[in-house]
Amino acid sequence: MAAGLLVVLSGPSGVGKGTVCRQLFQLRPSLQLSLSLTTRPPRPEEKDGRDYEFTSPSRFQKLISGDAFLEWAVVYGHYYGTLKETVEANLDRGIDLLLEIDVQGALQVRRRLEEAVLVFLAPPSMEALRSRIAGRGTEDAVHLNRRLKAARQELSAYHLYDYLVINDGVEDAAASISAIIEAEKCKVKRGARPPAPGGEKR
Numbered sequence: 001m002a003a004g005l006l007v008v009l010s011g012p013s014g015v016g017k018g019t020v021c022r023q024l025f026q027l028r029p030s031l032q033l034s035l036s037l038t039t040r041p042p043r044p045e046e047k048d049g050r051d052y053e054f055t056s057p058s059r060f061q062k063l064i065s066g067d068a069f070l071e072w073a074v075v076y077g078h079y080y081g082t083l084k085e086t087v088e089a090n091l092d093r094g095i096d097l098l099l100e101i102d103v104q105g106a107l108q109v110r111r112r113l114e115e116a117v118l119v120f121l122a123p124p125s126m127e128a129l130r131s132r133i134a135g136r137g138t139e140d141a142v143h144l145n146r147r148l149k150a151a152r153q154e155l156s157a158y159h160l161y162d163y164l165v166i167n168d169g170v171e172d173a174a175a176s177i178s179a180i181i182e183a184e185k186c187k188v189k190r191g192a193r194p195p196a197p198g199g200e201k202r
C-alpha cells in the first residue's frame with residue numbers, strides 16, 4: 001500500500017483556512033485533518049478532541065522534552081504542535097493527512113519530511129483580510145493589529161511553499177487544493193504505478 005500524502009496548509013489568520021478546509025473535506029472525504037495540541041484556551045464554539053486537543057503548558061513542555069512533536073511553535077503566545085506518532089501512524093496506513101499549521105511549523109515539517117506538500121493560502125488583498133478578521137468579532141483593536149502584522153510576516157514566506165492558492169472564493173480555493181492533491185498522488189516519483197503486465201484475458 002502506498003503511504004498517505006502529507007499536505008500542509010498555512011496562511012495568515014483570517015484568510016479562511018477553516019472554511020476552505022471544510023469545503024476541501026467535502027470534495028475529498030478520505031482526507032483527514034490532523035488534530036493539533038494547543039495550550040490556548042478553547043473558544044466558546046470549540047470542542048476538545050474535535051478542533052484541538054487542549055492541553056496544559058506543563059504537559060506540552062513534557063512532550064517537547066520527549067521529542068514527541070513532528071513540529072511545534074508558539075503562535076500569539078500559545079503553544080501549538082503536531083504529534084509525530086499520529087502523523088506516522090496515519091501515513092503508514094495510507095491515509096492522506098492535512099496539517100493546518102503556521103509557517104514556523106510548516107518549515108519544520110519540510111525539514112523532517114521532504115515529501116510533504118506545502119500549500120500556502122493567501123487572501124486576495126490585505127483589505128479583504130482586515131475585514132474578515134474584524135468581521136469575526138473575536139479580536140479587539142490591539143489583537144487585530146497584532147494579527148495583521150503577523151499576517152504580513154507570514155505572507156512573505158509564501159515562496160518557501162510548493163503551491164500558492166489565492167482565496168478569492170471558497171469553492172475555487174478548495175477545488176485548487178484538491179487538484180494539487182490529485183496531481184501529487186499521480187506523481188510517478190511518489191510511487192504511482194500502472195498495472196503489472198500480464199493477467200489480461202485473451
Ligand code: 5GP
Pocket residue numbers: 010011012013036037040071072073075080081082100101102103104105106
Ligand atoms: P487559532 O488559535 O486561531 O486556531 O490558530 C492560530 C494559528 O495556529 C493558525 O495560524 C494555525 O494554523 C496555527 N496552528 C494550529 N495548529 C497548529 C500546530 O499544530 N502547529 C503549528 N505550528 N501551528 C498551528
